[in-house]
Amino acid sequence: MKALVLAGGSGTRMRPITHTSAKQLVPVAGKPVLFYGLEAIAEAGITDVGLIVGETAAEIAEAIGDGSRFGLRLTYIRQERPLGLAHAVAVARDFLADEDFVMYLGDNFLLGGITEVVEDFRTGARHDARILLSRSADPTAFGVAELDGDGRVIGLEEKPRHPKSDLVLAGIYLFTPAVHEAVASIRPSGRGELEITDALQWLIDHGRSVHSSVISGYWKDTGNVPDMLEANRSVLETVDAVQEGYVDGASTVTGRVRIGAGAKIVASHVVGPAVIGPGTEVIGSSIGPYTSVSEDCRIEDSEISGSIVLRGCVLTGVARIEESLIGRDAEVRRSRGVPTVHRLVLGDNSRVQIAS
Known part of the structure; x- marks a missing residue:
């Protein structure tokens, strides 16, 4: 199993900090937020990692190097423009080959790691995709999932005006190679991006199995200053x-x-x-x-x-x-x-x- 870590976004919600540095390298409790994700991937037993980078590629490469400090083997993959999460999957197609993989957004923070969900995806009931969800007081700012009574995902929307649930995509996804057909089949959204929610919806519409896990612990998208400060508080509670x-x-x-x-x-x-x-x-x-x-x-x-x-x-x-x-x-x-x-x-x- 491989991992695809996304660290190519421009971080507009973190400006002015991100005018001059990568948002994924802003420290939480003294350590760049991206490092937590790389450590979680290593702890889950995954060593082959593709790192999507953009205009801050040099800064990220200087901070991370070849990944050996985390016990990882890194392949840097350039995404010239941030055209959506599904676009990142398409850019990484050669690296991912025909293996299962976990996709981890580099500015997301999850206490407790991903070892359990990765192991279940490897050895449990076979699904074409699995997504991690968290409850949000403002789901309009995220991708939103609708579930049936058995926890299967039956619908997804990206930043809906009228969400059908309070369950939002937590920025960590597990895929089989089936996702590549989905990514190749969708078209850019009204935002001009290839949305991962559209790829997941394509899988659902074509009879593929998309399962979910609701996170019970702490998760935060650290894409803005208040959320970064909140994540900092949560990690400091554990030092x-x-x-x-x-x-x-x-x-x-x-x-x-x-x-x-x-x-x-x-x-x-x-x-x-x-x-x-x-x-x-x-x-x-x-x-x-x-x-x-x-x-x-x-x-x-x-x-x-x-x-x-x-x-x-x-x-x-x-x-x-x-x-x-x-x-x-x-x-x-x-x-x-x-x-x-x-x-x-x-x-x-x-x-x-x-x-x-």
Whole structure:
């Protein structure tokens, strides 16, 4: 069995962060979201992986390399334009050959992995496709599935105005080679894309078996900032306390906090769950819970909580930042004004002065 991981999207819902970096490499609890999917695939016993890439191919290749760090053998597959999930399957046709495969969207996050569902697809009752579903309060933003009483999928719609259920496609699919005939038979949707929901519907309409599993654990499409922050919170709930850096006697570290190698906590307070990346300096500051600070940052005389701070950021004299996503090498410094709460989404290399 092979895997096809999609990491070629442009990430329009994550702008301005994705103007300069791949959305799949934004860290959740200090680790790029794409890495979680690759680890889940490896844990399921799949080693042969095709990685769909687009305009951020070079950045993704630099982060992942040949896949050996995950125990995987990677084949990079270029998709010149993001023309739909089914189009990605068509682009990867030669790589996939006539083998079963799991398709995993690179910006999706699923706690608990996919080992069980992959094993069931391999050894259980034979189906032409299997989809993972999750209940959503707003199914209009996703592909929506309609099931019969036995859990068989009888209908699918992409982002319907009037959904027939609250069960949405969770971005993880398992296919036999039957899907290739379906992909070759459908036409672009009104959005100009080859929709995987249309390919699945083709299978259903032609008497093929499409089964489903409803996810009981945590799943999130991290395609926008609020969902990325929520995923970060969920993963931080599972971190263990690790102290590989330096904490001076004037500092307090409370709860489950992971402090990376070479990090320094000086005259500061850190409340977990939180992650402080390698080489980061926290001086005279307060780091609140559910905060992930990446490597080589400097936070001085500042307060931040519930946020994600990317590599190389500088925060100086800022009180207080909450629920924010701050891009690589951004600087946030004190300006004159009345103290307030700040909520920020800053692109890479931003320079901002705020009242503090």
